[in-house]
Amino acid sequence: MYKYYCFNAIAECGLANLSEDFVPVSDAKDADGILVRSAALHELEFGKNLKVIARAGAGVNNIPLDRCAEEGIVVFNTPGANANGVKELVIAGMLLASRDILGGINWVQENEEDGNIAKDAEKAKKAFAGCELEGKKLGVIGLGAIGVLVANAAQHLGMDVYGYDPYLSVESAWKISRGIHHARTVDEIYSECDYITIHVPALDSTKGMIDADAISLMKDGVVVLNFARDVLVNSEAVVDGLVSGKIKHYVTDFPTPEIAGVKGAIVIPHLGASTAEAEENCAKMAVKEMRNYLEYGNIKNSVNYPNCDMGYPGDNKRITLLHHNIPNMIGQITGVLAKDNMNIADMSNKSKGSYAYTMIDVDSDIPESVKKDLEAIDGILRVRILN
Ligand SMILES: NC(=O)c1ccc[n+]([C@@H]2O[C@H](COP(=O)([O-])OP(=O)(O)OC[C@H]3O[C@@H](n4cnc5c(N)ncnc54)[C@H](O)[C@@H]3O)[C@@H](O)[C@H]2O)c1
Numbered sequence: 001m002y003k004y005y006c007f008n009a010i011a012e013c014g015l016a017n018l019s020e021d022f023v024p025v026s027d028a029k030d031a032d033g034i035l036v037r038s039a040a041l042h043e044l045e046f047g048k049n050l051k052v053i054a055r056a057g058a059g060v061n062n063i064p065l066d067r068c069a070e071e072g073i074v075v076f077n078t079p080g081a082n083a084n085g086v087k088e089l090v091i092a093g094m095l096l097a098s099r100d101i102l103g104g105i106n107w108v109q110e111n112e113e114d115g116n117i118a119k120d121a122e123k124a125k126k127a128f129a130g131c132e133l134e135g136k137k138l139g140v141i142g143l144g145a146i147g148v149l150v151a152n153a154a155q156h157l158g159m160d161v162y163g164y165d166p167y168l169s170v171e172s173a174w175k176i177s178r179g180i181h182h183a184r185t186v187d188e189i190y191s192e193c194d195y196i197t198i199h200v201p202a203l204d205s206t207k208g209m210i211d212a213d214a215i216s217l218m219k220d221g222v223v224v225l226n227f228a229r230d231v232l233v234n235s236e237a238v239v240d241g242l243v244s245g246k247i248k249h250y251v252t253d254f255p256t257p258e259i260a261g262v263k264g265a266i267v268i269p270h271l272g273a274s275t276a277e278a279e280e281n282c283a284k285m286a287v288k289e290m291r292n293y294l295e296y297g298n299i300k301n302s303v304n305y306p307n308c309d310m311g312y313p314g315d316n317k318r319i320t321l322l323h324h325n326i327p328n329m330i331g332q333i334t335g336v337l338a339k340d341n342m343n344i345a346d347m348s349n350k351s352k353g354s355y356a357y358t359m360i361d362v363d364s365d366i367p368e369s370v371k372k373d374l375e376a377i378d379g380i381l382r383v384r385i386l387n
């Protein structure tokens with residue numbers, strides 16, 4: 001029996017994929033697994049039974065990844081599951097910044113009682129005229145699941161698209177349209193583009209990257225779009241840019257007190273992934289990841305441990321070990337099994353940064369003493385016996 005706790009509303013169609021072996025609990029401290037969207041978990045003290053956190057979404061800056069790794073908690077996210085929803089809102093954001101659609105809609109609402117509204121609209125509309133996207137230069141910073149979709153869609157709209165991503169994955173390279181220009185430096189994006197959209201994770205290396213220096217390189221009247229995270233921009237610099245007119249519009253999915261009321265800011269209440277499709281995709285993927293890990297120990301799409309998948313153990317018994325990525329771990333682990341005369345049928349060991357994961361299938365029952373002996377090895381963070 002596995003206990004799980006949901007920190008946010010997780011789409012029902014995902015939860016429906018949990019078997020009757022999974023029961024919801026009302027206190028996160030009792031859970032084996034946590035499902036979460038954007039709730040901040042940094043201050044949360046984790047229960048000792050917690051083994052997995054599955055983030056139904058892409059960004060994991062709401063989760064203390066290193067503390068989780070040290071406490072033997074595997075954190076997953078759902079790569080790409082909400083990318084299309086965000087892409088569509090970014091395109092909408094570019095249109096809102098190009099045409100004064102919001103101003104026009106407000107004018108109609110303010111004049112709803114006007115019996116001559118049809119005629120008066122024809123006079124008023126010149127105040128809301130804009131420009132087209134076609135032929136304009138778009139810079140996309142970060143060509144992951146979202147950035148690639150935005151770049152390709154913008155190209156289909158006739159934009160001249162530049163992409164910058166020094167860590168481009170092979171998967172993204174396969175997906176990106178041939179016509180997207182490869183920007184070799186981020187400064188090239190800043191200086192060349194009329195629209196700049198950022199799709200990178202919030203990391204120490206990316207926080208505040210749109211600062212006063214970056215903005216000073218941009219064209220006058222640039223449109224900056226941020227559907228990734230508020231902390232990627234220096235708010236003060238963006239507000240200064242809007243006030244001076246250097247930035248024509250700052251379109252963001254992240255309301256903050258600094259930016260919310262500033263003229264030229266188009267602020268959306270974090271709706272990028274709020275589509276039925278995105279919520280369902282994320283919930284299904286997060287539930288699948290949590291289930292596969294709790295039931296079989298398989299890791300796919302973890303952000304703090306390596307991927308490692310040995311499928312279904314069949315008649316074998318499975319031991320899984322989360323540990324530090326240090327020398328002689330395998331020797332010590334197999335030494336414990338050898339002492340108890342256990343035969344290894346299959347095994348896998350993978351590492352990611354400072355952490356590693358070992359899965360071992362044996363063809364006999366596993367005595368409780370083996371678990372204790374394995375836990376006693378220096379550097380072992382969690383041992384599970386999946387009988
Ligand atoms: N508004 C929303 O609702 C919403 C929804 C999904 C994701 N997001 C945010 O968008 C971010 C991107 O999502 P994704 O699904 O595309 O993630 P992703 O991991 O698929 O892509 C991120 C890309 O950024 C690149 N990158 C990292 N550092 C970079 C740098 N310094 N310069 C340029 N590129 C860099 C990576 O190589 C990767 O290709 C997430 O981390 C999350 O914060 C927001």
Ligand SMILES: O=C(O)CC[C@@H](O)C(=O)O
Nearest residue numbers: 037038057058059273274
């Ligand atoms: O869950 C959400 O609504 C937002 C998720 C989004 O910010 C993400 O990083 O995937």
